[in-house]
Amino acid sequence: MRVALAFAFFASWVQLVLGAPTAAGLEKRDVFVPPVLYPHAGTVWNSGQRHNVTWDLSNAPVNITNSIGTILLRKGDLSTPVVLANGFDILLGRVEVTVPWLLTGSDYSLVLFGDSGNFSPEFTINGLDLF
Numbered sequence: 001m002r003v004a005l006a007f008a009f010f011a012s013w014v015q016l017v018l019g020a021p022t023a024a025g026l027e028k029r030d031v032f033v034p035p036v037l038y039p040h041a042g043t044v045w046n047s048g049q050r051h052n053v054t055w056d057l058s059n060a061p062v063n064i065t066n067s068i069g070t071i072l073l074r075k076g077d078l079s080t081p082v083v084l085a086n087g088f089d090i091l092l093g094r095v096e097v098t099v100p101w102l103l104t105g106s107d108y109s110l111v112l113f114g115d116s117g118n119f120s121p122e123f124t125i126n127g128l129d130l131f
Contacts (some may be wrong), residue, residue: 030061036120043123065082070113090114102127
């Protein structure tokens, strides 16, 4: 019984060691967090207009973990379900969006997702006024 138990333990240990990933089999990847250049503080968009959202590519790493981009809209400290763009290559440095019909506010910002999420400064969207 002791021999069988020792053999089972040894076999489990060998399987664990041989099944572990090695650094040689992995490609090094970097997280890319490009700063949003436009819109910037003081920018005013009007609902229905088209604008280019731009970001800085000067520090882009060679290997990016996720190069497929998405841009979401935020209002104040809250994320909204509004997707302004998705499925674009984060290495393009810009993507054109159409400003949706929203309530007027000066606390909108964008979140640029690719490798990581990066926020734009807050800016103004002129849209619908309730009063």
